[in-house]
Structures are given as structure tokens and as C-alpha cells.
Amino acid sequence: MEPQSSPGLPPEPDVHLPRTCVYSERQRRSCPKCGARLVQRYASYLVATRNRGVAADNFVLGSDFGWFCPGCPTVVVESPRMRALLSQGMPAWDVAEEFALLGLVDFDAIPADRRHAELGTDDNPVPLVRFRVDRPPPRHQRKKKGGKTRRR
Ligand SMILES: [Zn+2]
Numbered sequence: 001m002e003p004q005s006s007p008g009l010p011p012e013p014d015v016h017l018p019r020t021c022v023y024s025e026r027q028r029r030s031c032p033k034c035g036a037r038l039v040q041r042y043a044s045y046l047v048a049t050r051n052r053g054v055a056a057d058n059f060v061l062g063s064d065f066g067w068f069c070p071g072c073p074t075v076v077v078e079s080p081r082m083r084a085l086l087s088q089g090m091p092a093w094d095v096a097e098e099f100a101l102l103g104l105v106d107f108d109a110i111p112a113d114r115r116h117a118e119l120g121t122d123d124n125p126v127p128l129v130r131f132r133v134d135r136p137p138p139r140h141q142r143k144k145k146g147g148k149t150r151r152r
Helices: 079-087
Strands: 020-024 039-051 054-068 074-078 098-105 128-130
Touching: 020 079, 054 079, 074 079
Parallel strands: 020 074
Antiparallel strands: 039 054, 039 098, 054 074, 098 128
């Protein structure tokens, strides 16, 4: 089904780059910003959770639900897979309904002598590569729901 099996593999996306995080309800093959072919990569994310508007636990979650763009600083996260991961298997965590990915954790940035130490303390903060936030559109510019192209 893939017509062009390019001779050279696409360049490896740089996971240490500050990226814009786009949530998608379905798996996407191409970048919503530049159209480049996305590359699925395992990465570690810092997840912030809220419980009724109050900040709850932050934790590091490693998964391959992110699709990275080799052409621009964008990562597309498969929301259904992220939700599934967050809702199962962590009964001890205070994982609330509301959550946000703050960014990628750059383990390479941890000094070698601290790698054994607990992460997230004052001495050893989580080396976070924060996601960029897209500016919301101006208020008067209301978008129609869905934004899908109608088919006839
Ligand atoms: Zn792109």
C-alpha cells in the first residue's frame, strides 16, 4: 500500500527539540503543519494531572504514542492511546481526568553522577524539554465545529 519506499530513511527526529504537541484522535501519517511523514518514536513525557482544577501528581510516562515530524518541531500524540495508558495500570496514582503533556524528558541531559538519584527533586530536577503552546485563535474569530470538509 505504500507506493514510495524511499531509498534513504527519513532523518531521525530530534527528541531534544522544543516541539508543539498536537493531540489527534486518530493515527496520522503526515504532519498537520508541514505534511512531512511522521515517525513513531518511543519517548518519555512529563505528564501533569489535575483533579477538579487543582494540580495533582506529575509523573514521567514512557510510551510510543508520539509521532514525530522530521521536518518541523511538531509531535502528534495519539490521544486514545494516551488516555488508555493513563486510565489503566496506575491505581496508586492520583491520575485525574484532566491531564496534559508538559514536554519531553531529556534523560541525556542528566549529569552522569546524578543518574542513579531520584528524579524530580530540587537537586535533580526533571530535565524537561517543554512543549510549545500554540496560541489560541482570537476570540472573535470563531471556528465552526469540527472543521471537516464536507463531502458530496
Ligand atoms: Zn512537520
